[in-house]
């Protein structure tokens with residue numbers, strides 16, 4: 471895949487197939503992550519990649535931490551289906567460039583909230599941490615490593631969503647994964663095969679006009 475094409479076509483995916491991701495492929499993607507640039511080559515990232523039973527345990531702990539209004543795994547599937555249909559209707563009735571999940575109302579906002587904390591039920595859930603001793607530039611380096619995960623996955627026909635929301639429940643994550651006390655959690659990512667039929671995954675993405683965020687001084 472051409473790099474520029476990959477950069478422009480990657481998108482956050484919020485509904486996944488149940489098909490597991492082969493471990494060798496996960497290792498290839500995580501190897502790409504470790505080749506990101508980092509301040510002073512400090513490589514401040516620590517990735518905790520969960521699949522199978524550990525992933526299930528992690529998601530269950532986060533569902534419980536969310537509280538009694540969090541839907542079960544089955545109820546969430548049903549909710550995702552229903553909100554997906556509403557998104558389809560929204561797409562038909564609105565200017566496609568103006569449709570976003572959060573503009574589609576309370577249920578869509580709940581789908582993002584409940585979906586994020588369960589890694590959108592993707593088969594791979596990744597937690598990113600860093601040693602507490604790492605210096606001030608480490609968040610920049612970790613951002614580069616996370617973007618490598620997103621792009622390497624995309625190049626393999628896989629999909630991802632960068633997720634901040636699961637970090638609301640740091641204690642649960644630390645306990646399930648046995649993350650050492652000298653590390654701090656930074657962010658998380660879900661990874662899997664995209665459900666290409668899902669309306670949520672087809673929503674038009676927008677960016678503010680280029681001129682508002684980029685200035686080129688060429689003289």
Ligand SMILES: Cc1cc2nc3c(=O)[nH]c(=O)nc-3n(C[C@H](O)[C@H](O)[C@H](O)COP(=O)(O)O)c2cc1C
Nearest residue numbers: 480481482483484582586631632633634635636675
């Ligand atoms: C730091 C960060 C945190 C994010 N957290 C979430 C999240 O918790 N849930 C979610 O659905 N998307 C999350 N996203 C994805 C953004 O919503 C998404 O990147 C943005 O809407 C642009 O869409 P695109 O990735 O499809 O280009 C996060 C992205 C970043 C960079």
